[in-house]
């Protein structure tokens with residue numbers, strides 16, 4: 054069995070399916086990405102989203118501000134919330150430090166919150182109600198579905214508790230009846246937990262945080278981390294871990310492509326949820 058989880062291939066399969074569904078819609082869906090400031094990495098991410106959105110057949114708009122006051126930004130979001138032509142709204146993170154991220158994110162209509170980051174959507178996720186899920190956790194759950202992973206009786210260890218990745222994953226996996234441990238920067242003796250993991254997910258951003266001596270044999274390893282080192286990309290999990298694992302996501306080409314396709318799937322789902330309202 055091939056041990057590498059080919060996120061690129063799986064995301065391409067899903068892209069083809071999504072394009073077919075989008076072609077059957079009567080009207081064109083639209084994704085807006087709001088960006089503020091001049092973060093170079095953000096520019097690359099916005100461009101990637103634009104490219105994919107256009108390939109899927111969505112309209113795309115990047116609403117960019119060099120500078121904007123918090124209240125003015127919230128007014129702009131409110132206009133988009135009310136605009137029937139706009140299906141999904143993203144605020145590209147990170148925002149400049151003078152802007153209150155939580156207040157801004159929570160001003161997005163939850164039915165248009167295609168990044169799944171509003172409090173409203175987080176509560177729905179916890180309560181197992183249908184909602185727009187954050188894209189990286191959604192992409193990882195899609196991978197588990199693809200491999201028919203059964204969580205009952207399994208120890209899942211997540212390293213990293215961010216609102217973007219670790220925290221929503223904790224609830225999604227708990228809702229699947231896994232026994233979930235959430236480790237973070239204040240966890241003492243990380244390997245004590247990782248060695249017990251049937252499924253280990255690392256979302257930290259530290260190259261070689263997880264080494265071969267820290268994992269259980271035949272475990273499933275999901276590497277969310279992105280670390281640039283000497284012009285190459287690495288995850289958090291040392292690549293030697295593949296020798297004793299059952300399945301492992303590579304970096305790049307694992308979780309990353311699943312995150313992007315999940316965003317595109319969220320735009321389609323947002324439209325369905327809005328039609329039902």
Ligand code: NAD
Pocket residue numbers: 189212213214215216217218219236237238239240243256257258259277278279280308309310312313
């Ligand atoms: P974050 O900085 O918000 O959170 C990092 C988490 O790691 C925190 O909860 C912190 O407590 C924990 N942590 C830090 N040092 C630790 C240590 N030594 N031991 C255990 N836990 C530790 O980051 P994030 O936004 O969740 O992103 C994490 C990583 O995942 C980054 O490398 C980011 O680039 C990457 N990422 C990738 C994708 C993707 O699509 N592949 C998407 C989102 C984030």
